[in-house]
Amino acid sequence: MYEEKFSEDVGSFFRSPVREIFKKVDLGSIYSFAGGYPSAETFPLEEIRRTMSEVIDKYAGKAFQYGATQGVPELREAVAERCGVPVERVQITSSSQQGIDVCTRVLVDPGDVILTSSPSYLGALQSFRSYRADIRGVAHNADIAAFKAEYEKVIAQVEAEGKKIKFLYMIPDFQNPSGESLTLEEREMLVSLAQEHDFLIVEDSPYRELRYEGDHIPTMYSLDPDRVIHLGSFSKIFAPGFRLGWAIAHPDILDKIYVCKQSLDLCPPIFDQYVAAEFLRSGRLDANLQKSIALYRRKRDLLLSQLEEHMPEGVSWTHPEGGLFLFLTLPEGFDAVRFYDKSLDAGVAYVAGEFFHPDGTGKNTMRMNFSFMSEQKIREGVELLSRLLRETL
Amino acid sequence: MYEEKFSEDVGSFFRSPVREIFKKVDLGSIYSFAGGYPSAETFPLEEIRRTMSEVIDKYAGKAFQYGATQGVPELREAVAERCGVPVERVQITSSSQQGIDVCTRVLVDPGDVILTSSPSYLGALQSFRSYRADIRGVAHNADIAAFKAEYEKVIAQVEAEGKKIKFLYMIPDFQNPSGESLTLEEREMLVSLAQEHDFLIVEDSPYRELRYEGDHIPTMYSLDPDRVIHLGSFSKIFAPGFRLGWAIAHPDILDKIYVCKQSLDLCPPIFDQYVAAEFLRSGRLDANLQKSIALYRRKRDLLLSQLEEHMPEGVSWTHPEGGLFLFLTLPEGFDAVRFYDKSLDAGVAYVAGEFFHPDGTGKNTMRMNFSFMSEQKIREGVELLSRLLRETL
Numbered sequence: 001m002y003e004e005k006f007s008e009d010v011g012s013f014f015r016s017p018v019r020e021i022f023k024k025v026d027l028g029s030i031y032s033f034a035g036g037y038p039s040a041e042t043f044p045l046e047e048i049r050r051t052m053s054e055v056i057d058k059y060a061g062k063a064f065q066y067g068a069t070q071g072v073p074e075l076r077e078a079v080a081e082r083c084g085v086p087v088e089r090v091q092i093t094s095s096s097q098q099g100i101d102v103c104t105r106v107l108v109d110p111g112d113v114i115l116t117s118s119p120s121y122l123g124a125l126q127s128f129r130s131y132r133a134d135i136r137g138v139a140h141n142a143d144i145a146a147f148k149a150e151y152e153k154v155i156a157q158v159e160a161e162g163k164k165i166k167f168l169y170m171i172p173d174f175q176n177p178s179g180e181s182l183t184l185e186e187r188e189m190l191v192s193l194a195q196e197h198d199f200l201i202v203e204d205s206p207y208r209e210l211r212y213e214g215d216h217i218p219t220m221y222s223l224d225p226d227r228v229i230h231l232g233s234f235s236k237i238f239a240p241g242f243r244l245g246w247a248i249a250h251p252d253i254l255d256k257i258y259v260c261k262q263s264l265d266l267c268p269p270i271f272d273q274y275v276a277a278e279f280l281r282s283g284r285l286d287a288n289l290q291k292s293i294a295l296y297r298r299k300r301d302l303l304l305s306q307l308e309e310h311m312p313e314g315v316s317w318t319h320p321e322g323g324l325f326l327f328l329t330l331p332e333g334f335d336a337v338r339f340y341d342k343s344l345d346a347g348v349a350y351v352a353g354e355f356f357h358p359d360g361t362g363k364n365t366m367r368m369n370f371s372f373m374s375e376q377k378i379r380e381g382v383e384l385l386s387r388l389l390r391e392t393l
Numbered sequence: 394m395y396e397e398k399f400s401e402d403v404g405s406f407f408r409s410p411v412r413e414i415f416k417k418v419d420l421g422s423i424y425s426f427a428g429g430y431p432s433a434e435t436f437p438l439e440e441i442r443r444t445m446s447e448v449i450d451k452y453a454g455k456a457f458q459y460g461a462t463q464g465v466p467e468l469r470e471a472v473a474e475r476c477g478v479p480v481e482r483v484q485i486t487s488s489s490q491q492g493i494d495v496c497t498r499v500l501v502d503p504g505d506v507i508l509t510s511s512p513s514y515l516g517a518l519q520s521f522r523s524y525r526a527d528i529r530g531v532a533h534n535a536d537i538a539a540f541k542a543e544y545e546k547v548i549a550q551v552e553a554e555g556k557k558i559k560f561l562y563m564i565p566d567f568q569n570p571s572g573e574s575l576t577l578e579e580r581e582m583l584v585s586l587a588q589e590h591d592f593l594i595v596e597d598s599p600y601r602e603l604r605y606e607g608d609h610i611p612t613m614y615s616l617d618p619d620r621v622i623h624l625g626s627f628s629k630i631f632a633p634g635f636r637l638g639w640a641i642a643h644p645d646i647l648d649k650i651y652v653c654k655q656s657l658d659l660c661p662p663i664f665d666q667y668v669a670a671e672f673l674r675s676g677r678l679d680a681n682l683q684k685s686i687a688l689y690r691r692k693r694d695l696l697l698s699q700l701e702e703h704m705p706e707g708v709s710w711t712h713p714e715g716g717l718f719l720f721l722t723l724p725e726g727f728d729a730v731r732f733y734d735k736s737l738d739a740g741v742a743y744v745a746g747e748f749f750h751p752d753g754t755g756k757n758t759m760r761m762n763f764s765f766m767s768e769q770k771i772r773e774g775v776e777l778l779s780r781l782l783r784e785t786l
Contacts, residue, residue: 002646005559010653065431242457268636
């Protein structure tokens with residue numbers, strides 16, 4: 001009835017299969033490897049309660065008033081200090097999903113090309129498609145020369161078509177969905193491709209601080225601060241319910257994001273920003289983060305050992321050094337979308353890997369989250385999923 | 394350096410002069426009639442503190458987790474009940490500014506026409522322009538036949554140009570910036586024009602509940618619930634720092650807004666939503682709102698009497714029955730943008746009326762807010778502004 005009333009963008013909207021799952025089932029009542037939810041155990045309720053009360057004492061009415069579009073100065077400064085960047089390069093976003101969306105809005109016209117890994121983060125693909133971007137995915141290749149050649153092939157093709165590459169979208173640390181990280185060499189290679197062909201990079205970094213083993217690798221932003229827009233999030237290091245993230249970029253880019261944000265929502269939530277700032281500056285955030293890391297490391301190890309013990313022949317998976325996910329590859333011919341109904345009926349949820357592939361490949365893959373469920377449920381969930389797979393394969 | 398990298402939309406972005414003022418001056422240190430800020434006195438700090446603690450007790454980790462894109466059920470239901478609509482018609486927005494922006498995103502392609510009053514809300518004009526809409530403003534006319542004829546003339550012109558009117562944007566109650574309301578007859582006339590020419594209406598209603606005299610007038614939504622998208626806000630009845638609003642519309646329209654919101658920011662802030670829901674359902678919101686209304690009524694009366702006493706000949710102003718603003722008209726030839734520097738130097742801020750006019754007229758007008766300052770400062774501010782005007786006129 002309203003069809004001819006909608007804008008052209010609407011024709012390219014697609015529903016997040018992950019969010020649709022959340023609409024239908026109560027994740028607490030099943031075995032859910034599906035969401036990217038942190039564990040509620042990691043939310044320090046009493047410390048949050050105390051911090052909220054302190055914010056009310058300290059800021060009074062100011063904590064509930066309108067505020068600056070860039071974010072409250074206290075939070076911008078705390079983020080700038082944590083990330084080692086000047087405060088003029090920090091914009092607080094109302095969720096790092098907003099960071100992705102607003103970058104796309106200010107950079108991409110319909111038909112413009114966005115390069116990304118394949119698979120890649122679903123919420124980013126959803127935003128890119130909604131602006132009618134032409135998304136080109138490149139699969140990872142452990143051989144760096146071959147990996148570079150793949151990118152060069154796609155870039156040459158785009159240039160031959162007379163199209164513009166607006167940016168490369170990457171999650172270099174513990175990627176969603178694969179759980180894998182880019183090596184320093186790979187980061188350098190991608191940054192130098194961006195320099196050579198003059199496109200920007202959007203570096204999405206929500207999981208970076210959740211490292212369970214190995215050494216931190218420099219951000220892509222640090223390799224070329226004027227070419228890379230770095231996106232961060234409080235969702236995985238504090239709590240997603242505050243919907244707060246940040247964008248770090250050259251001031252000329254940030255200025256467009258800032259003006260765009262004025263008309264998007266005026267400013268990020270004020271009280272929540274003061275709470276995050278106090279939590280960060282008091283050291284409570286880092287103390288709590290250390291506990292989360294220990295918990296998630298245990299859960300990751302448990303998931304890996306359970307898969308090892310129960311999964312049938314022919315199933316393989318990634319070994320993430322951090323983050324919230326690992327990625328399962330099933331035998332060729334397996335259809336994780338078709339299998340999903342059977343699995344959900346039996347009480348196990350995951351996200352089919354196909355949804356993360358811009359070109360609809362990856363039918364025999366699935367993403368498994370290990371942060372959300374209790375260790376007991378991870379154990380039982382893997383047993384159940386393995387049994388279902390054994391019956392099917 | 395980045396110019397050729399930006400999307401075409403960016404060329405139509407414009408900075409909010411209001412937000413730019415906020416960047417430069419501390420509103421607390423001057424006489425500010427500029428912002429649309431509620432008075433911080435109206436934020437019930439102790440009740441908020443208590444409610445926050447109750448939310449933590451009641452919802453624990455759930456209050457800090459991700460949540461449904463439509464909003465948490467408790468808040469959707471509370472809003473549905475308050476507005477007398479089915480819950481399927483309620484989407485919680487991350488600020489009612491987001492409501493405006495997302496409506497434009499899902500309805501408007503570049504060059505599509507949006508009809509609006511002239512003057513109109515600056516944040517809406519900013520959003521409309523950012524999507525390269527063709528904005529046509531119609532001045533109010535107290536003679537309804539003439540008012541209708543004005544709209545018909547503009548509609549005929551748009552139709553002759555072969556363009557599409559996507560929606561009419563209206564703030565029927567205590568409009569920003571004029572402070573004036575549409576009569577029931579005017580609302581009916583506009584709805585029937587929308588029916589006849591088959592366009593939608595976006596009814597922006599942030600001030601509706603701040604009525605200081607006279608009777609409530611039915612919403613435009615109530616006159617045609619399948620054609621009108623109604624936007625509400627917690628900013629003026631609770632506190633703007635939570636950045637929460639709502640959109641009420643036919644489920645087929647709301648579905649597009651919902652899918653769009655998935656990629657915009659996944660979901661509104663969760664903890665803040667529970668706080669708003671508890672505040673609403675406990676009756677605390679209404680009790681506090683009654684106090685705000687009494688306070689603002691006093692401030693409005695004070696501003697009106699001060700203007701009467703101090704303003705020079707040839708200056709007139711609106712007499713709003715509610716809301717946060719009144720609108721001043723100065724003698725023909727006066728330039729409120731040019732006068733602004735002088736005024737700010739002397740310590741008085743306002744917003745020049747020109748910014749609210751889609752066609753750049755209204756140079757001799759200014760918007761004055763009466764909610765933000767103390768009664769003492771309103772008194773002194775009017776005296777100062779009147780003296781400056783007397784020196785200039």
